[in-house]
Amino acid sequence: MPDPNRRKLLRRVAAGVALGLAGVAASRLLFADDTPALLRDLPTGADARDRAFSERIAQHFPVGTSEAQVRQQLAAQGFTVRAERRADWQHARYPCRDFAQVEWEVANGRITATRALVWQACT
Template identity: 35%
Template sequence: MKLFVRIVLGLLFVVALIVGGLVWWLDQEARGPALANGMGWPRDCCNVDSPYDARLRQTFPAGSSERRLREVLARQGFEFRPDRREAVAHWSSLACSFFASVEWEADDAERVTAISGDTGSACL
């Protein structure tokens, strides 16, 4: 009887480790770029006063270095579109996929003159 109890407890411990690891992994998988943290996920492409646009303008105000902007976006996992001043990040959770995009303009001195973005999600 004692052996049976030990086996059951051991199996329960292993199952708990597996479930805990799976929950941790799924939570890690759902994290996107820091710029998009805390943003609501209904798609809001046309609202120039969205909280995401405000965060982008605060992080990269007019006159900011385009090089620094690209470095920050790259570190946060954004991928750049060729021949465009645009970057997008994609990530997902178990049931949803998310994206955050950034578009900007820059002058000849490679200083940011305008910036905006979009966030969105799609869930099963």
């Protein structure tokens, strides 16, 4: 005959494990890093960060890339794509808010130039 105290202990351990796993899953959903891949691992320092982001955008969307592809890829990464050939991204991480902006010029549906900025504002 199984020991009733052992059964209680096993139920409590199982409940604790289930709650722990639920907590881990919830924290991953709530605190997921939604930073677009184009913005990840940029250097620190405003000038270096801007240069690196501009270079990354120019490499990712070289002259000749279709505008439709630029719009689709930026939207897929969480940027808000505007009608005026601009895409914006922002994310609040108290006490700061991160911003990024990509602009482009087009001729015949193809990219002829890009500009990119990234900055942070803190309270």
